[in-house]
Amino acid sequence: MKSFSLLSRGTGAAFLAPAGLLIGAFVIAPFFWVIFVSFTNRSLLGRTAVDPDFVGLANYFSLFDAATFFTRGEFGSSLILTIQFVLLSAVVGQAALGMLLAWMLRSVPRSLKHLTETVAIGAWILPEVVIAFAWFAFLDYENGTLNMIMEALRFPRGDWLLSFPFWAIVVFNTWRGTAFSMMLFNSAFSSIPPSYFQAADVAGASSWQKFRDIGFPLIRGHVVTDLILITMWSFNVFTPFLLTSGGPSYRTEILPIYTYRIAFRDFDFGKGAAVGVVVMLINLIFALFYLWVMRRRAKGVAA
């Protein structure tokens, strides 16, 4: 019975075909196509739209041109902005806040836990255009809820999207994505045997000591998983576009928005593709690292 298989090779291949075709056409083909286009001067309009020239590495030279690399609105500046955005909103914001929440939720009254989880998850699951509009109203200068609160607390009003656009999208992305980290850490903490914590309680350990010596070390693997996933998502997120369109004067133009502007506003597909290639290379590093961590963990369990 061991060598018996339920599907013949032929049937198996037929079952795989529809998914294979779709993935081939819309995931694998774009991967190679973007590399090819990045070596051309393909555009949306004009002669090069139908008959692009091979330009070698010209698009990459223009991205990494030392003279303009750090100029606002150019590739280098956008890359640095994106790294800051990811570090602040994903690593510091989502992961740290998610960890804090997951830890505190273990010892607060049930109703408070339930309420907090509900609003955090609401922020995470609602459609991005709805969330962006809610934030647009929240940050409005004239009547926005935030300025209303500032006024009540006798602080000056702020024109947040104009004066602090970068911090606005950092806080926005933290707010939007913390639920994922919170839930992941939450379920990781609850997989720790309660007797560990009870023993620490008997010994009179403080909450911080329990976190430092029991909680955190035992979920370190989940922290790595979480950090890689949220870093990749924040690195590719387009949602801030809905709040700021990349402005004012490119100050919130993270790489996905930069790519969009180059390709679909300036119609320079070749250069837009080159940015896409760089983004995919960075994604690839994260994804390979993730798979490596996962495989190592799987082996560790088997051993």
Add this chain to the structure above:
Amino acid sequence: MRSYLGLYFTRIGFSVATALIGVFFALPLVWFIFAPFNPRAELGLSIPEPFSLANFEAVFQNGFAMRGLWNSLVQSVGGVILVGAGATLASYALSRSPIPGKSVITYILLLFSSVVSGSAAMVPIFLIINGIGLIDTQIAVILVFAGGLLPTAMFILRDFIDSIPKSYEESAMVAGASPVQAFFDVALPVIRPGIVVVVVWAFVSIWGSFLIPFILLRSSEKMPASVAIYSFYSEAGTPIVTLLAAYSLLYSLPVVILYLFVSWKFGFRFFGGIKA
């Protein structure tokens, strides 16, 4: 004694801190609870008096707005059918047939799908859709999402199918069923909860998405709600707040209902975990 007192204070401190963070998460949404029911809603927070459904009436009478919701439904359901059917067949084949290198295939597909994000690949996706003549069609949006979501859907479902004993189908085949019959009549009913999870996840991903329809569609009568919502701005660029608020609420409803359904049925886990 000191440690009991300590625990008590920790509990109070944590409760206060949690409540404050909870308020941080709730504040931007508070406006969104009142504004849809306020016929004079502005960007400012105000309690409507009286509560009214006038905004919703205006939205229901706006053919373009309703068309947007309908298009969202068409694109999401279309994508979900392809993802659900494609992933079920493919993951069943990966689990049950003697194809060599099965787990390598799954991992490579997963790798590709996480590297080729919508924002990195918007140029080639646009060019491929343009090349096959599907630009500005709803089927283009459906196909692109199906391709992008399939690897993850296959990964989830394969885990699920692997955990089901093969003896179910084997006994069916001993009784004379063909492999295809064993799949449809025996395996499929057992896999159904897994398919439901994948289908809900795919639906919510497509329903809420903005970028792909934004770059692939041109004519306004094909736009899903996520893009159509931007027509509720006056020519000067100021939003028509009353309509926007009511429309946003209508557009969010399916997501909220599906969330409640999933958490009631399966206990909420990582719903919508991987975004396009």
